[in-house]
Amino acid sequence: YFDDAKAAMLNAASEADLEQARIEFLGQKKGKLRNLQALVGKAPKEEKPLVGKKFNEVRTEVTALLEARQQELSTASSSDAVSDFDPTLPGHPPTIGNLHPITKTITQFREIMGRFGFTVVEGPEIEDERHNFDALNIPNDHPARDPLDNFYVATAKATAGGPILLRSQTSTVQIRTMEQVKPPVRIVSLGRVYRPDTMDATHSCMFHQMEGLMVDTDVTMAQLKTVLSLFARSFLGPDVEIRFRPSFFPFTEPSVEVDMKWGDSWMEIGGAGMVDPNVFKAVGYDPDKVSGFAFGLGIERFCMKNYEVDDIRRFYENDVRFLNQF
Ligand code: PHE
Numbered sequence: 001y002f003d004d005a006k007a008a009m010l011n012a013a014s015e016a017d018l019e020q021a022r023i024e025f026l027g028q029k030k031g032k033l034r035n036l037q038a039l040v041g042k043a044p045k046e047e048k049p050l051v052g053k054k055f056n057e058v059r060t061e062v063t064a065l066l067e068a069r070q071q072e073l074s075t076a077s078s079s080d081a082v083s084d085f086d087p088t089l090p091g092h093p094p095t096i097g098n099l100h101p102i103t104k105t106i107t108q109f110r111e112i113m114g115r116f117g118f119t120v121v122e123g124p125e126i127e128d129e130r131h132n133f134d135a136l137n138i139p140n141d142h143p144a145r146d147p148l149d150n151f152y153v154a155t156a157k158a159t160a161g162g163p164i165l166l167r168s169q170t171s172t173v174q175i176r177t178m179e180q181v182k183p184p185v186r187i188v189s190l191g192r193v194y195r196p197d198t199m200d201a202t203h204s205c206m207f208h209q210m211e212g213l214m215v216d217t218d219v220t221m222a223q224l225k226t227v228l229s230l231f232a233r234s235f236l237g238p239d240v241e242i243r244f245r246p247s248f249f250p251f252t253e254p255s256v257e258v259d260m261k262w263g264d265s266w267m268e269i270g271g272a273g274m275v276d277p278n279v280f281k282a283v284g285y286d287p288d289k290v291s292g293f294a295f296g297l298g299i300e301r302f303c304m305k306n307y308e309v310d311d312i313r314r315f316y317e318n319d320v321r322f323l324n325q326f
Contacts, residue, residue, distance in 0.1 A: 001025075001032050002058050009065035015073050022066055026059075033059055101326045102208060102315055105303040106190050109210050112234045113188045116227060118212065121187045123173035125194070126153065128161030131172040135282035136251040144168070144250075151194045151205075166194035170211035171251060174275075174294055177213065178283035183290045185215040190299065201311040208299035215275065215285070215292030221254070224272055224293035232260050232269075235302065247271060251279050252294055267305060270297035 005025040012018035025032050036055060043051045099107075110120050123131075133145055143149070151166040173189035189211045197203040214223070225242060232240040243266065244256035252273025259266040272295035277287035300312050307326065309315070314322050 001036055002062070005033065005058075005062045006065060009062065009069050012069055012073070015070070018066070018069055018073060025062060026066065033062065098324070098326060100315070100323065101303055101307055101309070102299060104326060105299055105306070106208065106210075108235060109190060109231075109299065109302075110188070112231055113210075113212070115234075116230065118186050118188045118214075121173060121177055121189050122191065123167070123170065123176050123189055125167055125192055126164060127167040127172050128159050129163055129165070130161035131175045132165060132167050132169070134162065135175040135279065136171055137276050137278040137282070138250045142250065149195060151196060168195050169193050169296060170209040171294070171296060173211050174213045174251075174279070175283060178215070178280075178285060183215045183217075183285060183292075185213055185292070188212045199313060201313070204300070204312050204316065206316070207312070209270075210297045210299055212295045212297075213275070213292060214294075215290050217290060219274075219291045219293055221274060221293065224274075224295065227293075228258060228272065228295060236260075236262055236306065244272075247273075249273055251276050253277075258295065258297075262305065267301065269301055270295060272296070 005021075008021035008025065009018070012021050023031065027034070036058075040048070040051050040055050114120065129145075132150075133142070138144055150168050153164040153166070170189050170191055170193055173187075173191075177185060177187050177189075191208065192206055193209050194206050197205050199205065212227070214227070225244065229240070229242040232242055239262075241261040243259045243261065245259065247255045247257040249255040249271055252271075253276045255271065255273035258269050258272050260269045261267075272293065275292040275294050280287040280290060280292075300315065303309065303315070304312065
């Protein structure tokens with residue numbers, strides 16, 4: 001009886017089965033254990049205490065099994081997932097994320113420029129024409145203003161600063177900073193810029209720039225070159241060389257394109273130059289009293305070179321197989 005009763009309790013597949021088993025074995029009137037109890041009464045006198053004790057043990061154990069199985073079946077029916085849970089399986093280790101390579105590079109750039117005494121400032125990505133063009137001495141007929149080369153926000157009302165667009169360069173932050181503080185100025189600003197380029201391995205319609213601006217009484221081109229060389233060496237190692245090529249930007253005069261020699265090849269890293277007097281006038285600085293340099297570097301360029309990434313699109317696809325490598 002005992003073994004049958006145990007098996008019946010353990011194997012009951014549903015609450016109804018279990019109720020059947022309870023009636024069969026533990027039922028008050030016809031339960032099989034009742035019959036067994038009747039036998040205890042008939043046992044020889046001297047064996048009665050022992051047989052009685054044994055019977056009680058069996059009944060207690062069968063009752064315990066019944067209750068345990070009742071518990072199991074009722075939790076299983078309230079949540080199927082629980083019944084599939086195997087506590088003996090090893091756990092899933094939590095996946096730990098890591099910083100995006102561009103974020104890492106930005107953090108390093110800030111840290112390096114911070115050591116040179118440059119304060120990090122932020123500017124908005126949605127800008128007006130004043131900060132993106134006018135105050136930067138970019139004339140109305142300049143090709144950089146072409147609506148096809150910019151993301152104008154069509155629905156926006158023109159503000160005091162003119163129509164609204166996604167900034168095409170971080171040079172906007174030069175203007176915003178000088179509007180707010182008096183010289184001397186020594187800032188960098190790192191962030192996103194937007195240009196409607198066709199996406200390919202080296203072009204993206206959104207990318208990141210680091211803008212730098214230093215204004216004081218006697219700032220020189222030599223200082224610009226020094227800051228950029230020190231920056232490049234701090235980031236990529238002591239062998240990096242910097243070279244300037246004459247160029248043109250409306251907001252700097254003279255203007256240069258900056259190349260960096262790393263290994264055997266020259267790579268263009270951005271534009272730079274001495275702040276144009278018209279820019280100082282636009283922000284209320286006196287061009288006779290101050291001078292300054294400015295530079296704008298493409299952050300993806302450095303990041304691609306540093307990590308040997310050959311396609312800029314990888315940075316924006318959020319493919320964890322790519323991102324896990326950094
Ligand atoms: N804003 C320029 C660009 O996006 C780069 C630049 C910044 C050039 C500062 C000169 C001075 O191409």
